[in-house]
Amino acid sequence: MKISSIIALLFLLISFNSQAQSDKMKEKREQIKSMKIEFLTTELDLSQSEADKFWPIYTAFEDKEFELKHSKSRTLIKKYNESKDKMTEKEASLLLNQMDKNEEELFLLRKKFAANLKGVIPPSKIILLKKLEEDFNRKLLAQYRNKGQQRKD
Template identity: 50%
Template sequence: MKIKNILPILLFLVSFSFYAQGEKTDEKREKIKAYKVSFLTTELELTSSEAEKFWPIYNAFDDKQYELRHEKMKTYLRKLNDDNISSVSEKEACTLLSQIESTDKELFVLKEKYMANLKKVLSAKKILKLKKSEDDFNRKLLKQYKEKAGKN
């Protein structure tokens, strides 16, 4: 598996563990979000006109993606953790699998709409730069998390 495929899963698990920590989660999420905005703003070199159109699109996508990944997936993971896979009936497993597939489809449709909206305000080159910058940010965040975890 490529790192590009593993990274979102790791970030999901990291953010999921943040979620389990209660109210501190929202504070951490806001700090990470602010850090990400600063990082992307620097990396993308958006004009004021581009930034004015880009950030509402980006924030709406980011919020909806977070909701899908963390609110819905959290329910699935809790079910698997609470009941343990071996004690889940085949019918329950099929239902859970169907729910996961449905959420994956929602994420796919969301990403398609996001890309279509981005193409209206940014050049293809800047969209690619955004993707690279997001990957760089995620690697940097994961590295910081690993360093922090290593100190504890």
């Protein structure tokens, strides 16, 4: 077998492996999303009318928040990690400005989200939603930790 054939085969195997990992991550994210929807639906006790208006707003918000938190933030962190040892102060300042802009976008997104919800559910449920999201994240983290401890045993 020629070296070029071996290299092509390796690239093919690597691409399949990375695609499988990507699909697995998407599947895991969808699974968590479903768990969260079930949790919030139960705990928020939305009427049918509230739910019909709430979920499209919430889903759009979550998708945009995920993009800002993960895609943009990871890009900035990657940029920092690639050049941290040779980064000039000017480059660091530009990167810091980009990070600040990303945080500001997140803040404005959350503010717009709350404003959009005000006409859909009462303010008490908006506050409860914020608490429930934190509760869900803690619950998810606890499950993850417990899974890790079980594997060690």
